[in-house]
Amino acid sequence: MTTADSPHRADEWTAAVRQRLGLGRLLPLGGPADGAWISERAAVAVLRRATGAPGPGPVLGDVRIAVADPDAAPRPALPAPPSALPPGPLRIEATMSATAEQPLPAAAAALRSALLTAAAERLGLVVGEVDLRVTELLDAAPERPVPEAAAVRAVEPEGTAGTAAAGVxxxxALTRVLGSAVHTGPDHVRVELATTADHRALDVVRAVRTAVADAVDGHPPVTVLVTAVVEDG
Known part of the structure:
Protein backbone atom coordinates (compact mmCIF):
# COMPACT_ATOMS: atom_id res chain seq x y z
CA MET A 1 0.00 0.00 0.00
CA THR A 2 1.28 3.45 -0.93
CA THR A 3 0.99 6.33 1.50
CA ALA A 4 1.60 10.03 1.11
CA ASP A 5 4.90 9.91 2.98
CA SER A 6 6.27 6.83 1.19
CA PRO A 7 8.78 8.86 -0.90
CA HIS A 8 10.05 10.54 2.28
CA ARG A 9 10.47 7.19 4.03
CA ALA A 10 12.23 5.78 0.98
CA ASP A 11 14.65 8.73 0.98
CA GLU A 12 15.39 8.19 4.68
CA TRP A 13 15.98 4.48 4.11
CA THR A 14 18.29 5.19 1.17
CA ALA A 15 20.25 7.76 3.17
CA ALA A 16 20.62 5.32 6.06
CA VAL A 17 21.92 2.57 3.76
CA ARG A 18 24.41 4.92 2.12
CA GLN A 19 25.65 6.09 5.50
CA ARG A 20 26.06 2.51 6.74
CA LEU A 21 27.99 1.51 3.62
CA GLY A 22 30.07 4.66 3.90
CA LEU A 23 31.45 3.53 7.25
CA GLY A 24 33.58 0.94 5.48
CA ARG A 25 34.85 -1.98 7.49
CA LEU A 26 34.31 -2.03 11.23
CA LEU A 27 37.85 -2.36 12.58
CA PRO A 28 38.84 -3.73 15.99
CA LEU A 29 40.09 -1.05 18.33
CA GLY A 30 42.53 -2.34 20.91
CA GLY A 31 42.53 -6.05 21.72
CA PRO A 32 40.01 -8.90 22.09
CA ALA A 33 38.98 -7.83 25.60
CA ASP A 34 38.41 -4.15 24.77
CA GLY A 35 34.96 -4.57 23.22
CA ALA A 36 35.70 -1.70 20.85
CA TRP A 37 35.41 -1.09 17.12
CA ILE A 38 35.88 1.92 14.84
CA SER A 39 34.68 2.54 11.32
CA GLU A 40 37.30 2.38 8.60
CA ARG A 41 36.14 5.78 7.36
CA ALA A 42 36.82 7.36 10.75
CA ALA A 43 40.21 5.69 11.11
CA VAL A 44 41.36 6.66 7.61
CA ALA A 45 40.34 10.28 8.18
CA VAL A 46 42.52 10.46 11.29
CA LEU A 47 45.48 8.87 9.49
CA ARG A 48 45.08 11.28 6.59
CA ARG A 49 45.02 14.31 8.88
CA ALA A 50 48.07 13.05 10.76
CA THR A 51 50.15 12.63 7.59
CA GLY A 52 48.91 15.70 5.72
CA ALA A 53 51.33 18.36 6.97
CA PRO A 54 52.51 20.79 4.26
CA GLY A 55 55.94 20.17 2.83
CA PRO A 56 57.90 18.10 0.32
CA GLY A 57 57.20 14.73 1.95
CA PRO A 58 55.16 11.88 0.48
CA VAL A 59 51.43 12.32 -0.05
CA LEU A 60 49.05 9.63 1.12
CA GLY A 61 46.64 8.30 -1.50
CA ASP A 62 44.04 5.57 -1.21
CA VAL A 63 43.94 3.73 2.12
CA ARG A 64 42.34 0.43 3.09
CA ILE A 65 42.60 -1.28 6.46
CA ALA A 66 41.87 -4.93 7.20
CA VAL A 67 42.84 -7.70 9.60
CA ALA A 68 46.24 -8.98 8.51
CA ASP A 69 45.45 -12.67 9.14
CA PRO A 70 41.71 -13.27 9.72
CA ASP A 71 42.21 -17.01 10.20
CA ALA A 72 44.56 -16.42 13.12
CA ALA A 73 42.59 -13.59 14.70
CA PRO A 74 41.19 -14.36 18.17
CA ARG A 75 37.50 -14.23 18.93
CA PRO A 76 36.30 -11.05 20.64
CA ALA A 77 35.54 -11.41 24.32
CA LEU A 78 32.26 -9.48 23.84
CA PRO A 79 29.62 -9.53 21.08
CA ALA A 80 30.77 -7.64 18.00
CA PRO A 81 28.63 -5.28 15.93
CA PRO A 82 27.15 -6.76 12.74
CA SER A 83 29.84 -7.50 10.10
CA ALA A 84 32.66 -6.28 12.36
CA LEU A 85 36.16 -7.66 11.82
CA PRO A 86 37.74 -9.89 14.48
CA PRO A 87 40.26 -8.28 16.85
CA GLY A 88 43.50 -9.35 15.18
CA PRO A 89 46.48 -7.18 14.19
CA LEU A 90 45.66 -4.97 11.21
CA ARG A 91 47.30 -4.32 7.86
CA ILE A 92 47.21 -0.87 6.30
CA GLU A 93 47.41 -0.87 2.50
CA ALA A 94 47.95 2.53 0.93
CA THR A 95 49.19 4.29 -2.16
CA MET A 96 51.50 7.28 -2.09
CA SER A 97 52.99 9.90 -4.37
CA ALA A 98 56.40 11.43 -3.83
CA THR A 99 58.85 13.92 -5.30
CA ALA A 100 62.49 13.47 -6.27
CA GLU A 101 63.55 15.64 -3.33
CA GLN A 102 63.69 12.55 -1.14
CA PRO A 103 64.75 8.97 -2.04
CA LEU A 104 61.71 6.73 -2.39
CA PRO A 105 62.79 4.26 0.33
CA ALA A 106 63.24 7.13 2.79
CA ALA A 107 59.91 8.70 1.80
CA ALA A 108 58.09 5.39 2.21
CA ALA A 109 59.76 4.76 5.56
CA ALA A 110 58.75 8.21 6.83
CA LEU A 111 55.14 7.73 5.77
CA ARG A 112 55.02 4.21 7.22
CA SER A 113 56.33 5.52 10.56
CA ALA A 114 53.79 8.36 10.58
CA LEU A 115 50.93 5.95 9.90
CA LEU A 116 52.00 3.57 12.65
CA THR A 117 52.40 6.40 15.15
CA ALA A 118 49.02 7.94 14.35
CA ALA A 119 47.26 4.57 14.44
CA ALA A 120 48.64 3.78 17.88
CA GLU A 121 48.72 7.20 19.56
CA ARG A 122 45.61 8.86 18.15
CA LEU A 123 43.34 5.85 17.80
CA GLY A 124 44.61 2.75 19.58
CA LEU A 125 44.67 0.50 16.52
CA VAL A 126 46.95 -2.54 16.67
CA VAL A 127 48.74 -2.45 13.31
CA GLY A 128 51.11 -5.24 12.34
CA GLU A 129 51.83 -4.32 8.71
CA VAL A 130 51.89 -1.24 6.50
CA ASP A 131 52.02 -1.95 2.77
CA LEU A 132 52.81 1.16 0.69
CA ARG A 133 52.77 1.36 -3.10
CA VAL A 134 54.18 4.34 -5.00
CA THR A 135 51.76 5.30 -7.75
CA GLU A 136 53.09 8.69 -8.85
CA LEU A 137 56.37 10.62 -8.99
CA LEU A 138 55.88 14.38 -8.83
CA ASP A 139 58.07 17.22 -10.05
CA ALA A 140 57.14 19.39 -7.08
CA ALA A 141 55.27 19.04 -3.83
CA PRO A 142 51.53 19.22 -4.54
CA GLU A 143 48.93 21.14 -2.61
CA ARG A 144 47.68 18.72 -0.01
CA PRO A 145 43.91 18.36 0.11
CA VAL A 146 42.18 19.48 3.29
CA PRO A 147 40.40 16.46 4.80
CA GLU A 148 36.63 16.83 4.87
CA ALA A 149 35.01 17.33 8.25
CA ALA A 150 33.56 14.15 9.67
CA ALA A 151 29.86 13.73 9.00
CA VAL A 152 28.19 12.93 12.29
CA ARG A 153 24.57 11.82 12.61
CA ALA A 154 24.30 13.00 16.19
CA VAL A 155 21.39 12.15 18.45
CA GLU A 156 20.40 13.37 21.90
CA PRO A 157 21.34 10.97 24.70
CA GLU A 158 18.42 9.06 26.16
CA GLY A 159 18.19 6.72 29.11
CA THR A 160 20.75 5.90 31.73
CA ALA A 161 23.26 4.34 29.33
CA GLY A 162 23.10 7.16 26.81
CA THR A 163 23.44 9.85 29.45
CA ALA A 164 26.40 8.11 31.05
CA ALA A 165 28.18 7.66 27.71
CA ALA A 166 27.59 11.25 26.58
CA GLY A 167 29.11 12.60 29.80
CA VAL A 168 32.51 10.95 29.28
CA ALA A 173 28.17 12.94 20.40
CA LEU A 174 26.16 9.77 20.38
CA THR A 175 25.45 8.65 16.81
CA ARG A 176 22.94 6.50 14.99
CA VAL A 177 24.17 4.60 11.95
CA LEU A 178 23.69 0.91 12.69
CA GLY A 179 20.49 1.57 14.60
CA SER A 180 19.83 3.35 17.86
CA ALA A 181 22.70 5.03 19.68
CA VAL A 182 22.27 2.56 22.53
CA HIS A 183 21.47 -1.03 21.61
CA THR A 184 20.46 -3.27 24.50
CA GLY A 185 20.99 -6.95 23.73
CA PRO A 186 20.22 -9.96 25.90
CA ASP A 187 23.80 -10.16 27.17
CA HIS A 188 25.35 -6.74 26.61
CA VAL A 189 24.85 -3.06 25.79
CA ARG A 190 26.35 -1.50 22.66
CA VAL A 191 26.91 2.25 22.42
CA GLU A 192 27.54 4.07 19.14
CA LEU A 193 29.34 7.41 19.28
CA ALA A 194 31.79 9.92 17.84
CA THR A 195 34.93 10.93 19.68
CA THR A 196 36.92 14.15 19.63
CA ALA A 197 40.31 14.27 17.98
CA ASP A 198 42.04 15.59 21.09
CA HIS A 199 41.39 12.30 22.92
CA ARG A 200 42.76 8.89 21.96
CA ALA A 201 39.76 6.93 20.72
CA LEU A 202 40.56 3.74 22.62
CA ASP A 203 40.94 5.63 25.91
CA VAL A 204 37.53 7.23 25.39
CA VAL A 205 35.96 3.86 24.61
CA ARG A 206 37.37 2.28 27.76
CA ALA A 207 36.04 5.15 29.86
CA VAL A 208 32.61 4.88 28.21
CA ARG A 209 32.45 1.16 28.87
CA THR A 210 33.18 1.71 32.55
CA ALA A 211 30.75 4.61 32.89
CA VAL A 212 27.86 2.79 31.21
CA ALA A 213 28.43 -0.48 33.07
CA ASP A 214 28.48 1.39 36.39
CA ALA A 215 25.31 3.33 35.55
CA VAL A 216 23.09 0.54 34.22
CA ASP A 217 21.30 -1.85 36.54
CA GLY A 218 23.02 -5.23 36.63
CA HIS A 219 26.30 -3.77 35.34
CA PRO A 220 26.12 -5.49 31.92
CA PRO A 221 29.10 -5.89 29.60
CA VAL A 222 29.41 -2.89 27.28
CA THR A 223 30.78 -2.62 23.76
CA VAL A 224 31.39 0.57 21.79
CA LEU A 225 31.43 1.46 18.10
CA VAL A 226 33.18 4.71 17.10
CA THR A 227 31.65 6.01 13.87
CA ALA A 228 33.58 9.28 13.58
CA VAL A 229 36.45 11.28 15.06
CA VAL A 230 35.77 15.01 14.91
CA GLU A 231 38.12 17.96 15.28
CA ASP A 232 35.77 19.97 17.49
CA GLY A 233 33.91 18.55 20.47
Whole structure:
Protein backbone atom coordinates (compact mmCIF):
# COMPACT_ATOMS: atom_id res chain seq x y z
CA MET A 1 0.00 0.00 0.00
CA THR A 2 1.28 3.45 -0.93
CA THR A 3 0.99 6.33 1.50
CA ALA A 4 1.60 10.03 1.11
CA ASP A 5 4.90 9.91 2.98
CA SER A 6 6.27 6.83 1.19
CA PRO A 7 8.78 8.86 -0.90
CA HIS A 8 10.05 10.54 2.28
CA ARG A 9 10.47 7.19 4.03
CA ALA A 10 12.23 5.78 0.98
CA ASP A 11 14.65 8.73 0.98
CA GLU A 12 15.39 8.19 4.68
CA TRP A 13 15.98 4.48 4.11
CA THR A 14 18.29 5.19 1.17
CA ALA A 15 20.25 7.76 3.17
CA ALA A 16 20.62 5.32 6.06
CA VAL A 17 21.92 2.57 3.76
CA ARG A 18 24.41 4.92 2.12
CA GLN A 19 25.65 6.09 5.50
CA ARG A 20 26.06 2.51 6.74
CA LEU A 21 27.99 1.51 3.62
CA GLY A 22 30.07 4.66 3.90
CA LEU A 23 31.45 3.53 7.25
CA GLY A 24 33.58 0.94 5.48
CA ARG A 25 34.85 -1.98 7.49
CA LEU A 26 34.31 -2.03 11.23
CA LEU A 27 37.85 -2.36 12.58
CA PRO A 28 38.84 -3.73 15.99
CA LEU A 29 40.09 -1.05 18.33
CA GLY A 30 42.53 -2.34 20.91
CA GLY A 31 42.53 -6.05 21.72
CA PRO A 32 40.01 -8.90 22.09
CA ALA A 33 38.98 -7.83 25.60
CA ASP A 34 38.41 -4.15 24.77
CA GLY A 35 34.96 -4.57 23.22
CA ALA A 36 35.70 -1.70 20.85
CA TRP A 37 35.41 -1.09 17.12
CA ILE A 38 35.88 1.92 14.84
CA SER A 39 34.68 2.54 11.32
CA GLU A 40 37.30 2.38 8.60
CA ARG A 41 36.14 5.78 7.36
CA ALA A 42 36.82 7.36 10.75
CA ALA A 43 40.21 5.69 11.11
CA VAL A 44 41.36 6.66 7.61
CA ALA A 45 40.34 10.28 8.18
CA VAL A 46 42.52 10.46 11.29
CA LEU A 47 45.48 8.87 9.49
CA ARG A 48 45.08 11.28 6.59
CA ARG A 49 45.02 14.31 8.88
CA ALA A 50 48.07 13.05 10.76
CA THR A 51 50.15 12.63 7.59
CA GLY A 52 48.91 15.70 5.72
CA ALA A 53 51.33 18.36 6.97
CA PRO A 54 52.51 20.79 4.26
CA GLY A 55 55.94 20.17 2.83
CA PRO A 56 57.90 18.10 0.32
CA GLY A 57 57.20 14.73 1.95
CA PRO A 58 55.16 11.88 0.48
CA VAL A 59 51.43 12.32 -0.05
CA LEU A 60 49.05 9.63 1.12
CA GLY A 61 46.64 8.30 -1.50
CA ASP A 62 44.04 5.57 -1.21
CA VAL A 63 43.94 3.73 2.12
CA ARG A 64 42.34 0.43 3.09
CA ILE A 65 42.60 -1.28 6.46
CA ALA A 66 41.87 -4.93 7.20
CA VAL A 67 42.84 -7.70 9.60
CA ALA A 68 46.24 -8.98 8.51
CA ASP A 69 45.45 -12.67 9.14
CA PRO A 70 41.71 -13.27 9.72
CA ASP A 71 42.21 -17.01 10.20
CA ALA A 72 44.56 -16.42 13.12
CA ALA A 73 42.59 -13.59 14.70
CA PRO A 74 41.19 -14.36 18.17
CA ARG A 75 37.50 -14.23 18.93
CA PRO A 76 36.30 -11.05 20.64
CA ALA A 77 35.54 -11.41 24.32
CA LEU A 78 32.26 -9.48 23.84
CA PRO A 79 29.62 -9.53 21.08
CA ALA A 80 30.77 -7.64 18.00
CA PRO A 81 28.63 -5.28 15.93
CA PRO A 82 27.15 -6.76 12.74
CA SER A 83 29.84 -7.50 10.10
CA ALA A 84 32.66 -6.28 12.36
CA LEU A 85 36.16 -7.66 11.82
CA PRO A 86 37.74 -9.89 14.48
CA PRO A 87 40.26 -8.28 16.85
CA GLY A 88 43.50 -9.35 15.18
CA PRO A 89 46.48 -7.18 14.19
CA LEU A 90 45.66 -4.97 11.21
CA ARG A 91 47.30 -4.32 7.86
CA ILE A 92 47.21 -0.87 6.30
CA GLU A 93 47.41 -0.87 2.50
CA ALA A 94 47.95 2.53 0.93
CA THR A 95 49.19 4.29 -2.16
CA MET A 96 51.50 7.28 -2.09
CA SER A 97 52.99 9.90 -4.37
CA ALA A 98 56.40 11.43 -3.83
CA THR A 99 58.85 13.92 -5.30
CA ALA A 100 62.49 13.47 -6.27
CA GLU A 101 63.55 15.64 -3.33
CA GLN A 102 63.69 12.55 -1.14
CA PRO A 103 64.75 8.97 -2.04
CA LEU A 104 61.71 6.73 -2.39
CA PRO A 105 62.79 4.26 0.33
CA ALA A 106 63.24 7.13 2.79
CA ALA A 107 59.91 8.70 1.80
CA ALA A 108 58.09 5.39 2.21
CA ALA A 109 59.76 4.76 5.56
CA ALA A 110 58.75 8.21 6.83
CA LEU A 111 55.14 7.73 5.77
CA ARG A 112 55.02 4.21 7.22
CA SER A 113 56.33 5.52 10.56
CA ALA A 114 53.79 8.36 10.58
CA LEU A 115 50.93 5.95 9.90
CA LEU A 116 52.00 3.57 12.65
CA THR A 117 52.40 6.40 15.15
CA ALA A 118 49.02 7.94 14.35
CA ALA A 119 47.26 4.57 14.44
CA ALA A 120 48.64 3.78 17.88
CA GLU A 121 48.72 7.20 19.56
CA ARG A 122 45.61 8.86 18.15
CA LEU A 123 43.34 5.85 17.80
CA GLY A 124 44.61 2.75 19.58
CA LEU A 125 44.67 0.50 16.52
CA VAL A 126 46.95 -2.54 16.67
CA VAL A 127 48.74 -2.45 13.31
CA GLY A 128 51.11 -5.24 12.34
CA GLU A 129 51.83 -4.32 8.71
CA VAL A 130 51.89 -1.24 6.50
CA ASP A 131 52.02 -1.95 2.77
CA LEU A 132 52.81 1.16 0.69
CA ARG A 133 52.77 1.36 -3.10
CA VAL A 134 54.18 4.34 -5.00
CA THR A 135 51.76 5.30 -7.75
CA GLU A 136 53.09 8.69 -8.85
CA LEU A 137 56.37 10.62 -8.99
CA LEU A 138 55.88 14.38 -8.83
CA ASP A 139 58.07 17.22 -10.05
CA ALA A 140 57.14 19.39 -7.08
CA ALA A 141 55.27 19.04 -3.83
CA PRO A 142 51.53 19.22 -4.54
CA GLU A 143 48.93 21.14 -2.61
CA ARG A 144 47.68 18.72 -0.01
CA PRO A 145 43.91 18.36 0.11
CA VAL A 146 42.18 19.48 3.29
CA PRO A 147 40.40 16.46 4.80
CA GLU A 148 36.63 16.83 4.87
CA ALA A 149 35.01 17.33 8.25
CA ALA A 150 33.56 14.15 9.67
CA ALA A 151 29.86 13.73 9.00
CA VAL A 152 28.19 12.93 12.29
CA ARG A 153 24.57 11.82 12.61
CA ALA A 154 24.30 13.00 16.19
CA VAL A 155 21.39 12.15 18.45
CA GLU A 156 20.40 13.37 21.90
CA PRO A 157 21.34 10.97 24.70
CA GLU A 158 18.42 9.06 26.16
CA GLY A 159 18.19 6.72 29.11
CA THR A 160 20.75 5.90 31.73
CA ALA A 161 23.26 4.34 29.33
CA GLY A 162 23.10 7.16 26.81
CA THR A 163 23.44 9.85 29.45
CA ALA A 164 26.40 8.11 31.05
CA ALA A 165 28.18 7.66 27.71
CA ALA A 166 27.59 11.25 26.58
CA GLY A 167 29.11 12.60 29.80
CA VAL A 168 32.51 10.95 29.28
CA UNK A 169 35.31 13.37 28.28
CA UNK A 170 36.24 12.87 24.63
CA UNK A 171 32.74 11.89 23.51
CA UNK A 172 31.66 14.37 20.83
CA ALA A 173 28.17 12.94 20.40
CA LEU A 174 26.16 9.77 20.38
CA THR A 175 25.45 8.65 16.81
CA ARG A 176 22.94 6.50 14.99
CA VAL A 177 24.17 4.60 11.95
CA LEU A 178 23.69 0.91 12.69
CA GLY A 179 20.49 1.57 14.60
CA SER A 180 19.83 3.35 17.86
CA ALA A 181 22.70 5.03 19.68
CA VAL A 182 22.27 2.56 22.53
CA HIS A 183 21.47 -1.03 21.61
CA THR A 184 20.46 -3.27 24.50
CA GLY A 185 20.99 -6.95 23.73
CA PRO A 186 20.22 -9.96 25.90
CA ASP A 187 23.80 -10.16 27.17
CA HIS A 188 25.35 -6.74 26.61
CA VAL A 189 24.85 -3.06 25.79
CA ARG A 190 26.35 -1.50 22.66
CA VAL A 191 26.91 2.25 22.42
CA GLU A 192 27.54 4.07 19.14
CA LEU A 193 29.34 7.41 19.28
CA ALA A 194 31.79 9.92 17.84
CA THR A 195 34.93 10.93 19.68
CA THR A 196 36.92 14.15 19.63
CA ALA A 197 40.31 14.27 17.98
CA ASP A 198 42.04 15.59 21.09
CA HIS A 199 41.39 12.30 22.92
CA ARG A 200 42.76 8.89 21.96
CA ALA A 201 39.76 6.93 20.72
CA LEU A 202 40.56 3.74 22.62
CA ASP A 203 40.94 5.63 25.91
CA VAL A 204 37.53 7.23 25.39
CA VAL A 205 35.96 3.86 24.61
CA ARG A 206 37.37 2.28 27.76
CA ALA A 207 36.04 5.15 29.86
CA VAL A 208 32.61 4.88 28.21
CA ARG A 209 32.45 1.16 28.87
CA THR A 210 33.18 1.71 32.55
CA ALA A 211 30.75 4.61 32.89
CA VAL A 212 27.86 2.79 31.21
CA ALA A 213 28.43 -0.48 33.07
CA ASP A 214 28.48 1.39 36.39
CA ALA A 215 25.31 3.33 35.55
CA VAL A 216 23.09 0.54 34.22
CA ASP A 217 21.30 -1.85 36.54
CA GLY A 218 23.02 -5.23 36.63
CA HIS A 219 26.30 -3.77 35.34
CA PRO A 220 26.12 -5.49 31.92
CA PRO A 221 29.10 -5.89 29.60
CA VAL A 222 29.41 -2.89 27.28
CA THR A 223 30.78 -2.62 23.76
CA VAL A 224 31.39 0.57 21.79
CA LEU A 225 31.43 1.46 18.10
CA VAL A 226 33.18 4.71 17.10
CA THR A 227 31.65 6.01 13.87
CA ALA A 228 33.58 9.28 13.58
CA VAL A 229 36.45 11.28 15.06
CA VAL A 230 35.77 15.01 14.91
CA GLU A 231 38.12 17.96 15.28
CA ASP A 232 35.77 19.97 17.49
CA GLY A 233 33.91 18.55 20.47
Missing amino acids: PGVA
